[in-house]
Amino acid sequence: MQKKIYSLFALLAIFSFVAIVPSAFADHGTATVTNAPGSSVPGCEETADGCFIPSMVTIDVGGEVTWENDDTAAHTVTSGTPTGGPDGNFDSSLVMAGSSFSHTFEDAGSFDYFCMVHPWMQGMVMVTDEEMAHGDEEMAHGDEEMAHSDEMEGMKHSDEHTTKGIEDLSDQFTATTTSGVIHHIGANSDDDTLLVHLFGADDDGELKIVLNSEIITPFDDGSYFVLVDSEEVDFEQMGRTLHIQYEAGAEKIEIVGSHVVPEFGTIAMIVLAVAIVSIIVLTTKTRATIIPKL
């Protein structure tokens, strides 16, 4: 009898281990960035790929980024900005063509870097807190299923709106504020940013927004990054629901993802128009073949 219990316990332990392992070992630990060929001459900063490819990478705390210099010129990877100068977080010094440089990130946050030789070359490393990046998975495993189903409802709600093809982007999202009102939500596909303009936020407040995946796609690990009045802020994320704190007087909240589709409403309208036209064409054709038979 006792043996049975033990083996049952062992089975349970193995099972829960198997359930936990995939999320714990999901590989967000490393990222590789390469120097754009020819980046020693200005111009790469105006391309979609940028001078460091990709120009923004996201890793977990403790993760390592490797910069491979595939270009023919020597470059540096220096934390900081061209205008503010090196900030001392990391510096590769000169990396020769064909060589590489790696750095391990022990703290969460966003780290700007640039090339000292070619200051038009700029990039960013986002280091996310493991718990935040995997909030979604933990929710699913945890006993907070109530909150999860609430979120699902929120998503359904916003999906309903998209199928109707409403022009105003504010209607594509389920969003609430505790201070001020949402004046406008706009999408900028150039820097993959969703812009939430606040009006009359006289007190500190919180924006709760359920992101519509039709419009904004998160980074590979499911995370986003958020700026309030152009300053990066910490926020809570549960799946596609973000809780963003802002201070009194805040006007602009930017949510950055890996891809943003602007004016989804317009696209939906086009799809709708095409559907209607094809229905009309089909019915007239069918009628044309039916009428002679009558």
Ligand SMILES: [Cu+2]
């Ligand atoms: Cu360079």
